[in-house]
Amino acid sequence: MSQPFYVAPEQVMKDRADYARKGIARGRSLIGGTYADGVVICAENTSNTLRKVSEIYDRIGFAGVGKYNEFDQLRIAGIRHADLKGFNYSRADVDARSLANQYANMLGQVFTHEMKPMEVEILVAEIDEEEAARDQLFQVLYDGSVTDHTDYVVLGGDSDAIRERLAAKWKPGAALSAVLQLLVSSLAGEERQLEAADLEVAVLERGDHRRCFRRIEGDELSGLL
Amino acid sequence: MTSLRFDPTDDPGPDFAGLLRKAGLEPPVPNGDVSASLDIPHGTTCVSLRYADGVVIAGDRRATSGNIISHRSIQKVFAADRHSGVAIAGAAGPAIEMVKLFQLQLEHYEKVEGSSLSLDGKANQLSQMLRNNLPMAMQGMAVVPIFAGYDFAADKGRLFQFDVTGGRYEELDYTATGSGSLHAGTVIKISFIDEMDRDQAVNLAIEALFQAADSDSATGLPDLIRGVYPVVATITADGFDRVEDAELEDKTRHLIDKFTNRGGRDGGNSLSTDGGPQA
Numbered sequence: 213m214s215q216p217f218y219v220a221p222e223q224v225m226k227d228r229a230d231y232a233r234k235g236i237a238r239g240r241s242l243i244g245g246t247y248a249d250g251v252v253i254c255a256e257n258t259s260n261t262l263r264k265v266s267e268i269y270d271r272i273g274f275a276g277v278g279k280y281n282e283f284d285q286l287r288i289a290g291i292r293h294a295d296l297k298g299f300n301y302s303r304a305d306v307d308a309r310s311l312a313n314q315y316a317n318m319l320g321q322v323f324t325h326e327m328k329p330m331e332v333e334i335l336v337a338e339i340d341e342e343e344a345a346r347d348q349l350f351q352v353l354y355d356g357s358v359t360d361h362t363d364y365v366v367l368g369g370d371s372d373a374i375r376e377r378l379a380a381k382w383k384p385g386a387a388l389s390a391v392l393q394l395l396v397s398s399l400a401g402e403e404r405q406l407e408a409a410d411l412e413v414a415v416l417e418r419g420d421h422r423r424c425f426r427r428i429e430g431d432e433l434s435g436l437l
Numbered sequence: 438m439t440s441l442r443f444d445p446t447d448d449p450g451p452d453f454a455g456l457l458r459k460a461g462l463e464p465p466v467p468n469g470d471v472s473a474s475l476d477i478p479h480g481t482t483c484v485s486l487r488y489a490d491g492v493v494i495a496g497d498r499r500a501t502s503g504n505i506i507s508h509r510s511i512q513k514v515f516a517a518d519r520h521s522g523v524a525i526a527g528a529a530g531p532a533i534e535m536v537k538l539f540q541l542q543l544e545h546y547e548k549v550e551g552s553s554l555s556l557d558g559k560a561n562q563l564s565q566m567l568r569n570n571l572p573m574a575m576q577g578m579a580v581v582p583i584f585a586g587y588d589f590a591a592d593k594g595r596l597f598q599f600d601v602t603g604g605r606y607e608e609l610d611y612t613a614t615g616s617g618s619l620h621a622g623t624v625i626k627i628s629f630i631d632e633m634d635r636d637q638a639v640n641l642a643i644e645a646l647f648q649a650a651d652s653d654s655a656t657g658l659p660d661l662i663r664g665v666y667p668v669v670a671t672i673t674a675d676g677f678d679r680v681e682d683a684e685l686e687d688k689t690r691h692l693i694d695k696f697t698n699r700g701g702r703d704g705g706n707s708l709s710t711d712g713g714p715q716a
Contacts, residue, residue: 263551266548266551267548268548285442288549289441289442291545291548291549292441292456293441295453295456295541295544295545295548296441296456296457296460296462298541299457299462299537299538299541300462318442423544
C-alpha cells in the first residue's frame with residue numbers, strides 16, 4: 213500500500229481558505245448597518261424568490277453570501293435552534309450571540325473536518341428592544357471565525373472596496389432612508405447604479421410588535437431610494 | 438446545533454412538531470386515566486361567529502377542577518398568527534401546550550418556507566396535532582379547540598370546529614365548544630343574522646357567554662368586581678385584534694342593564710332581551 217504524500221497542515225488550511233474565498237467572491241456582496249430605529253440589511257440580489265436575507269427570530273435577522281444552498285441550510289438550522297430554544301425556555305432567552313457561536317462551531321467543524329469548507333459568510337443581526345447602542349451585528353466567516361460590529365458590516369467578495377466607500381461617509385444613528393442610500397451607493401461604487409429591482413432589503417425595526425423583521429419591497433423601497 | 442442539520446432523506450423540513458420528535462422533546466403519554474385520579478383544571482366555553490369583516494372569537498375566563506374554581510382569569514383565546522386565532526376547551530395544561538406548539542408551528546413554517554400556510558393548511562395542522570393528542574384524550578385529557586381566521590383566498594372569515602380524534606368541520610356561521618357550548622350556541626343560533634357589524638357581533642358573543650355562564654356552573658360570568666372580562670377578539674383582513682377590557686366592561690354593563698330592566702327580578706328563570714343582537 214502506498215503512503216499518502218505528506219502535506220503540511222498550514223498548506224491544507226491555506227488551500228481550503230483559498231477555495232472558500234474564491235467561492236464567496238463569485239457572489240454579490242451585502243451590507244448590514246444600524247440606523248436610528250434598528251438594523252437595515254441591504255443585499256445585491258436580482259432574484260425575487262431566492263432570498264439572502266431572512267428572519268430568524270423576534271429580534272434576530274440573518275443574511276448570507278456565497279453558495280445559496282449552503283447558507284440556506286445554515287439559515288434553517290438557525291431558525292430551528294432559535295425556535296427550539298424559545299420553546300424550551302422563553303422567547304426572551306433567544307439571543308444572537310449564542311446563535312453566532314453555534315454558527316461558528318458549525319462552520320469551524322466543517323472547515324477542519326469535512327472534505328470541503330462551506331463557501332459562505334453570514335451575518336447575524338440583533339436589535340435591542342430599547343437602546344440603539346446595544347444593537348449587534350455578528351459576522352461569521354467560512355472557517356468559523358466570528359467578529360462583532362456595532363455600526364456596519366460588509367460581507368462578500370468585494371468587501372474591502374465597499375467598506376472603504378462606506379467608512380468615508382458613515383454617520384451613526386441616521387434615519388433609514390439616509391443609511392439605505394449610503395449602503396446602496398457603497399455597494400454600487402462609482403461606475404454602477406443599482407435600482408430597486410437589483411436589491412433585497414429588510415429591516416429589524418424597534419417598536420411595539422413582537423416580530424421586528426420586515427422586508428422593504430416595491431414602492432416603499434423605491435421611495436426610500 | 439450541529440444536530441439540527443439533517444440528512445436530506447431524514448429532514449423534518451418546516452415541520453416544528455417533527456423537529457421536536459427528532460430532538461427527543463415529545464411529552465410521554467401517561468398510563469391510566471389522569472383526570473379520574475387527579476383534579477386537573479379544565480377550561481370551558483368558547484364561541485366563534487362570522488360577521489361582515491371577518492370573525493369574532495371569544496371565551497370565558499374560568500377553569501374548574503371538579504367542583505372547585507381553579508382559575509378566574511385563565512386565557513382560552515389566543516392569536517395563532519397575524520390572521521387567525523384559536524380558542525380551546527378541555528384539560529387546560531395540554532390545551533395551552535397545544536396552542537403554544539400550534540403558534541410556533543405556524544411561525545416556524547412561515548420562517549423556514551418564506552411564506553405562510555393557507556388557512557386550510559393551518560386548520561389541517563391543528564387537526565393533526567389533535568389526532569396526535571388522541572392517546573392523551575383517552576387518558577382523560579381531551580382538548581377541543583375552535584379555529585377561526587381570515588382567508589385571503591376567499592376574502593372572508595372562516596371558522597372550524599374539531600373533535601378529539603382530529604375531525605375537522607368547517608362551520609358557516611358560528612360554532613361553540615366546551616361545557617356551556619349548548620347554551621352559548623343556542624343564543625347565537627337564535628340571534629345570528631348575516632353580515633352583522635363589529636358591535637353587533639361582539640355583543641352577541643358576550644351575550645352567548647353570559648347566558649352559558651348563567652346555566653352552566655363551569656362557565657364564568659364577567660367579573661365586574663375583579664374587572665375580569667371574557668377574552669374577545671376580532672379577526673379581519675387587518676389581523677387579530679383583542680377587544681379592550683374597557684369596551685367589554687361597557688358592553689357587559691349594557692347587557693346587564695337590559696336583563697335587569699326586562700324582568701328576571703322576580704326569581705324566574707329567564708334572562709330575556711328583545712331578541713336579536715343589539716346595535
